[in-house]
Amino acid sequence: QKEVEQDPGPLSVPEGAIVSLNCTYSNSAFQYFMWYRQYSRKGPELLMYTYSSGNKEDGRFTAQVDKSSKYISLFIRDSQPSDSATYLCASGEVEGGKLIFGQGTELSVKP
Amino acid sequence: EPEVTQTPSHQVTQMGQEVILRCVPISNHLYFYWYRQILGQKVEFLVSFYNNEISEKSEIFDDQFSVERPDGSNFTLKIRSTKLEDSAMYFCASSYANELFFGEGSRLTVL
Numbered sequence: 001q002k003e004v005e006q007d008p009g010p011l012s013v014p015e016g017a018i019v020s021l022n023c024t025y026s027n028s029a030f031q032y033f034m035w036y037r038q039y040s041r042k043g044p045e046l047l048m049y050t051y052s053s054g055n056k057e058d059g060r061f062t063a064q065v066d067k068s069s070k071y072i073s074l075f076i077r078d079s080q081p082s083d084s085a086t087y088l089c090a091s092g093e094v095e096g097g098k099l100i101f102g103q104g105t106e107l108s109v110k111p
Numbered sequence: 112e113p114e115v116t117q118t119p120s121h122q123v124t125q126m127g128q129e130v131i132l133r134c135v136p137i138s139n140h141l142y143f144y145w146y147r148q149i150l151g152q153k154v155e156f157l158v159s160f161y162n163n164e165i166s167e168k169s170e171i172f173d174d175q176f177s178v179e180r181p182d183g184s185n186f187t188l189k190i191r192s193t194k195l196e197d198s199a200m201y202f203c204a205s206s207y208a209n210e211l212f213f214g215e216g217s218r219l220t221v222l
Contacts, residue, residue, distance in 0.1 A: 032209050041218070043216050046211070086178065092209065096142040096159065100156070
């Protein structure tokens with residue numbers, strides 16, 4: 001069983017739509033959760049970091065963690081063509097420890 | 112804004128040759144990492160480094176791989192005898208605690 005699973009998409013939405021990206025994880029020891037954005041042939045860019053169940057909001061982005069169901073989500077409001085990228089979820093156990101990444105979901109926002 | 116820098120951006124090498132990939136982590140960070148991403152696949156953990164020694168490594172990180180922090184700023188990944196399957200993007204990352212920041216990557220092509 002993969003430790004972090006993510007639907008690879010691709011997901012195509014019109015500009016202005018609300019986007020929902022989701023991951024599940026299997027390791028109960030995961031304590032913290034990240035969302036990264038990756039443009040083609042570029043490094044992952046940290047978007048959101050959470051370590052507890054609940055919601056965390058930053059501008060148009062909201063990260064949601066439900067530890068009871070091992071489910072993590074990223075919502076993007078008022079999506080823009082510049083949001084078109086691959087979104088990676090990642091989870092880790094301890095400070096300074098490795099991150100386990102999902103496959104990534106490719107998002108395309110059409111003008 | 113501080114960033115992780117990597118050199119070279121692209122390296123082409125012959126199978127069996129040694130390759131050194133270089134990284135300058137963010138200056139006050141404590142943990143250093145190498146990840147790789149084969150084209151179309153997920154980002155995979157290779158090794159983490161803390162307090163001048165390897166803290167964790169994956170099964171990918173075999174005897175052909177080594178890491179070094181030769182001075183206070185550089186962090187290097189050496190592949191002793193490259194194989195075709197080592198062709199990938201190699202990402203360096205650093206963190207102060209849990210939030211990992213990635214460089215733009217070094218693309219390694221083994222012929």
